[in-house]
Amino acid sequence: MASQSPTYLASKIYGEIAYWLAIVGVAISLVGCIILPTHYPENATCTLNALIKGDPPHEILASCLQITSFNIKYVIKAGKTIGLQLDLIGLFIFGLAVIISIVIASGFMLKDRVVSYGIISIVLALILILSMLGLITVYL
Numbered sequence: 001m002a003s004q005s006p007t008y009l010a011s012k013i014y015g016e017i018a019y020w021l022a023i024v025g026v027a028i029s030l031v032g033c034i035i036l037p038t039h040y041p042e043n044a045t046c047t048l049n050a051l052i053k054g055d056p057p058h059e060i061l062a063s064c065l066q067i068t069s070f071n072i073k074y075v076i077k078a079g080k081t082i083g084l085q086l087d088l089i090g091l092f093i094f095g096l097a098v099i100i101s102i103v104i105a106s107g108f109m110l111k112d113r114v115v116s117y118g119i120i121s122i123v124l125a126l127i128l129i130l131s132m133l134g135l136i137t138v139y140l
Contacts, residue, residue: 007114014105021097029090036083092132099128 037044046064055063065084102125109118130136 007109007112007117010105010108010112010114010117013108014101017104018097018101021100022094025090025092025094025097027090028093029087032083032086032088032090034083036087039083095128095132099125099132102128 043064047060050060050064102121106118106121106125109115109121127136
């Protein structure tokens with residue numbers, strides 16, 4: 001019987017954690033998206049019109065919801081409506097799913113002595129954390 005690769009367990013754990021946290025984040029964000037138009041219908045109209053025109057996401061956030069940057073500091077300070085807070089918290093959990101999964105998977109990789117992959121994943125997690133805090137901006 002062939003043995004499994006050392007990264008098998010880490011990738012399995014990464015997939016399970018990322019999957020379930022992403023599902024929770026999307027569910028919370030969906031509730032926020034349903035609540036938000038009921039309190040501010042003009043924002044919903046503006047957002048839909050901008051989406052149909054094909055505006056980029058940062059312009060839609062700035063013009064319709066008056067959000068200039070999306071990072072953890074804004075999620076904590078967002079006191080406009082419960083719908084917007086739920087929406088942003090859901091997006092935050094969705095983004096955090098990757099970071100938590102990478103950190104746990106890198107721990108398993110380092111435990112299994114797959115040091116190169118473990119270090120690369122830790123560096124990636126640090127880049128994501130710094131980006132989420134708004135300290136760096138990553139352009140693709």
